[in-house]
Amino acid sequence: MSSRHLTARAIATGVLFGALLTPCNVYSGLKIGWSFNISIIALLLGAGLWGLLARLRLARPLSCGEGNIAQTASSSSANIISGGLVAPIPALAMLSGDNLPAMQLIAWVFVVSFLGIWVAWYLRDSLLLRSDLPFPTGRATAETLIEIFDEGREAALKLRVLLAGTTIAGTLKWLDGGWLALPRPGLGFTLPAGGAVAGVSGITAKNLTFTLDPSLMLAGFGAIIGLRAGLSLLLGAIVSWGLLGPWGLTAGFIAPGPDDPAASWFAEMIEWLLWPGVSLMVAAALTKFALQTLSAHRQAAIQPGRPPDGATWPRLLGLSVASALVVIAQVTIFDIHWLIAVSAVPIAFLLAMVASRVVGETGIPPIGAIGKVSQLSTGVTSPGDMTSNLIGANVAGGAAGQSADLLNDLKVGQTIGAPPQLQVVAQIFGVLTGSLVGSLVYLSLIPNPSTMLITEEWPAPAVATWKVVAETLSAGLGSIPTSALWAIAIAGTLGGVVSVIEHRRGPKWLPSMPALGLAMVIPASLSLTMFFGSLIGALLTRWRTSLAERFLIAAASGLIAGESLAGVGRALLGILQ
Secondary structure (H helix, E strand, O other), X not given: OOOOOOOHHHHHHHHHHHHHHHHHHHHHHHHHOOOOXXXXXXXXXXXXXXXXXXXXXXXXXXXXXXXXXXXXXXXXXXXXXXXXXXXXXXXXXXXHOOOOOHHHHHHHHHHHHHHHHHHHHHHHHHHHHOXXXXXXXXXXXXXXXXXXXXXXXXXXXXXXXXXXXXXXXXXXXXXXXXXXXXXXXXXXXXXXXXXHHOOOOOEEOOOOOOEOOOOXXXXXXXXXXXXXXXXXXXXXXXXXHHHHHHHHHHHOOOOOOOOOOOOOOHHHHHHHHHHHHHHHHHHHHHHHHHHHHHHHHHHHHHOOOOOOHHHOHHHHHHHHHHHHHHHHXXXXXXXXXXXXXXXXXXXXXXXXXXXHHHHHHHXXXXXXXXXXXXXXHHXXXXXXXHHHHHHHHHHHHHHHHHHHHHHHHHHHHHHHOOOHHXXXXXXXXXXXXXXXXXXXXXXXXXXOHHHHOOOXXXXXXXXXXXXXXXXXXOOOHHHOXXXXXXXXXXXXXXXXXXXXXXHHHOOOOOOOHHXXXXXXXXXXXXXXXXXXXXXXXXXXXXXXXHHHHHHHHHHHHHHHHHHHHHHHHHHHHHHHO
């Protein structure tokens, strides 16, 4: 690969496309509560722009290393919404009655995202070098990058497969969001409604979110994460939405939704199911991290040499500076007591580590679920204070989002042999761009959050959830049902025990705890689609090994890129309209 990486034009390209695509994620986040990873999109646009200029003899094309730097800056810019712009910040504005001033908002979004960069840089050893996590988004981006810049007949074939997947998935997504609504059939079963839901005609598969989602992007994720993670998602969906959910509805500690066989009860059921799901993810991730760290220190004692890369002083210094900035910002902007502000940082670090591991195994960042755990933690340290509750959770969500994004980018860099510290620089440029553009776009779209949000025009589902949790916890931890506390204890114990067994005896025949926990906080339909994608990938690998080795990742990457492109395109069209 080319030795050119961190050049002025690579940074400029990343900043340009980051600034253009960041508004799409702000818009879609406020509309549907969903955002898109734009790494592959930015990569294709950047390579296309400089390829066109090269054909016009106005410049040379981007090198592979420069393309990686450009997509790193762009993705961190568009991922800026994890810094709070579509959830805790609008929720706080609704409670307080007004938005933050522009400069304070820009500064705040930057510092919480900046913290995430250094958390990822610190976790690189554990999650990339000592763990063989797939990081599906990073792997798909790396595959796209290699196929664009590689030469030869095999590379050309893989690029055609990737582009074919992009075209198919993009066309299907565009039609699904506009002229053609694809069917999402339920699985056909209906459970009797007894106990606390006796007044409902019946509990259907659609009520429990057991539908078939036609998302080719999710199928692509499934093909990359593998059959073990796919089966774990399926198991988690069955246990949570098929067993715990109906039991909770009947027992009365989960509220039913509207009496409509076609309605999804996700919003009502997730308020209870997120507790065992997040507890499982947190316990598993922290246990794995502790065991890996202990093993690394034992190995270093047996074979002394260079200390672990994550413990070098520049990373610790950067993490310390970023942590101090977050504390200062909480105190000066939101008037939060300094002890509460300080306590938010280690909580954010631990939860960012959890989110990063889940992303490494499944490709989906559980930022919303992570935020709820942080809100619960703040409910312990500062009961009744809704500002501290939302802002402390904002620190955790922002750090988790940018940490997961950078680790995906570092996975790309690891694949092509890029110096990781250069990607950290690119990420900082991207966060600067995203903080400025994203904050100004949010303030322009939502000048009056009290009247504009949680309406038909701006449903803002994430805002509604964070606001409700903050209001609930303002009454104290006693507002959390006893059933949820038992679920937290049992799921946490299970996650820790299974992780210890996996560490000692290997993962064979054991489910992936992060994937199992994730399935409890996302609709069952998403887990089903990813499972089918992993099953198809496994069958191809088993029966058509050579074909799968050559083209499976390229095809899956194309599906991810195509649906992301169409989703961003629709969001951009909405902004223009």
